Amino acid sequence: MRTLMAAFMLVFVTSASAASKEEINAEVRQALKNFQKQTSAGYELSKNAKGILVFPNVIKAGIGIGGEFGEGALLVKGTTVAYYNIAAASIGFQLGAQARSQIVLFMNDKVLGEFRKSEGWKAGVDGSVALATLGAGGAIDTETAKQPIIGFIFSNKGLMYNLTFEGSKITRIEK
Numbered sequence: 001m002r003t004l005m006a007a008f009m010l011v012f013v014t015s016a017s018a019a020s021k022e023e024i025n026a027e028v029r030q031a032l033k034n035f036q037k038q039t040s041a042g043y044e045l046s047k048n049a050k051g052i053l054v055f056p057n058v059i060k061a062g063i064g065i066g067g068e069f070g071e072g073a074l075l076v077k078g079t080t081v082a083y084y085n086i087a088a089a090s091i092g093f094q095l096g097a098q099a100r101s102q103i104v105l106f107m108n109d110k111v112l113g114e115f116r117k118s119e120g121w122k123a124g125v126d127g128s129v130a131l132a133t134l135g136a137g138g139a140i141d142t143e144t145a146k147q148p149i150i151g152f153i154f155s156n157k158g159l160m161y162n163l164t165f166e167g168s169k170i171t172r173i174e175k
Contacts, residue, residue: 019071021175024056025080028073031056031101038154041140042103042132045150049105051076051112053170055086061097066090070102071173074116082116083175088168103152104129111148121170 019027031054036043046052051074058070067089073080086102106112115121130147132140144150 021083024071024073024083024175027056028054028075028080031103034101035103035152035154039132039140039152041145042105042152045107045140045145046103046105049107050109051081051106051115053084053104053106053115055084055102057099058086058102059097059099062090064091068168072102076112083173084170085173086168086170090167098155100153100155103154105150105152107148107150115170119172122168 032046032052035046053072053074055070055072058068060066060068067087069085069087071083071085074082074084106115129149129151130144131151131153132144
């Protein structure tokens, strides 16, 4: 079973990892524009973030064994400082494919520094990501807004619910 999962992930990652710096930067800018349209409260939070990690196109697919992969960039003060990929694998009932954008806000210098020093940051292990959900009038839960790391998952259809960053591994890549 592990061999099958490894082979699936190798094919999945290899086919998804061909974006250039320029392509990633363009997709990151577009994802940030979409983010601003999706949630003004999230956009307001992003103005205070010390760092913003943007994965504009994370593909999740599976038939029993699943995986997800995407490439993105870390922005500090609006400037790209590094490129990253996000990957996860799962086993269980699943069928189909989905594309989505993921944004992670690092709200203070301490959590941003810990993330940048890591060689393979795992959500839920190296840092807990508070997944933002919207309440009445598009407001973000006040407890979520106080967290040091806040995550948003959305598609072109809007903010997505019942999803998680837990188990995702984020690794710095050279571009």
